[in-house]
Amino acid sequence: MKTHQIEIQKFKAAANNLQGQVVFKIDTLVSPRTPIDGIEPSSLLIMTEQNARVLMALLKTQIAEFDSKKPKSRHGRHG
Template identity: 70%
Template sequence: MKVHTIEIQKFKAASNNVHGQMIFKVDAIVTPKAPIEGIEPSTLITLTEANARVLMALLKTQLAEFDSKKARSRF
C-alpha cells in the first residue's frame, strides 16, 4: 500500500455519477509519506477550516442531488 499526505489547496467542482459516487475536482499537493513502524499505514488528508467549510457545503449539495434522484415511495 502506498501512503501519502494530501493537502487540499482548493475545491473546484463536485458532481455525482451513475454509480452513486461523489466526484470532487481539487487542487492538491500530494507527497509520499513513509509509514511509521508498528502503526497501520494511512494516507492523511489535510485542509484549512475554509476548505473544510467548502467541503461541507459541497457534500450537502451533492447529497441533496442524490436524494432528488431517488424514487419516491407511494402510499
C-alpha cells in the same frame, strides 16, 4: 500500499456520476509519506477549516441531488 500526505489547496467542483459516486475536482499537494513503525500505514488528507466548510457545503449539495433522484414512497415511513 503506498501512503501519501494529501493537502487540499482548493475545491473546484463537485458532481455525482452514474456509478453513484461523488467526484471532486481539486487542487492538491501530494507527497509520499513513510509509515511510522508499529502503526498501520495510512494516507493523510489535510485541509484548512475554510476548505472543510467548502467540502461540507459541496457534500450537502451532492447528497441532496442523490436524494432528489430516488423514487418517493407514497406511504411514507413507519417507525
